Amino acid sequence: MTRKNAWVTSLATPVVIAVLLLLAGSSSVTAHDQPSAANAAVKIDNFVFGPQTITIPAGTTVTWTNSDDIPHTVVSTEGVFKSKVVDTDEKFSYTFTKAGTYPYYCSVHPKMTGKVVVQ
Ligand SMILES: [Cu+2]
Secondary structure, three states: OOHHHHHHHHHHHHHHHHHHHHHHHHHHHHHHHHHHOOEEEEEEEOOEEEOOEEEEOOOEEEEEEEOOOOOEOOEEOOOOOEOOOEOOOOEEEEEEOOOEEEEEEOOOOOOOEEEEEEO
């Protein structure tokens, strides 16, 4: 091996390792993200959860967004999930892993109700 080749090799090796690490890192991130890729959205507007009943496959993350100009909460009737106070334009997310029906309501305005059906 010539002096020049040795220099190129010593320079190239860390670069190759860095690229391999980068590729390995990005592929593992992709693999990790895939099971939770499903998302669904519920909008809170004018004291109404919309859609009021949302049907999703297990593993879906539901994100509630408060589009009202007053705060609301998203509270499971059966204690499965409970948001903090969700202010205007704030969000609350919950991932549903088990099949079932999950009724919920707003603890500030208990007449506001909704339902998540997980299949
Ligand atoms: Cu409310």
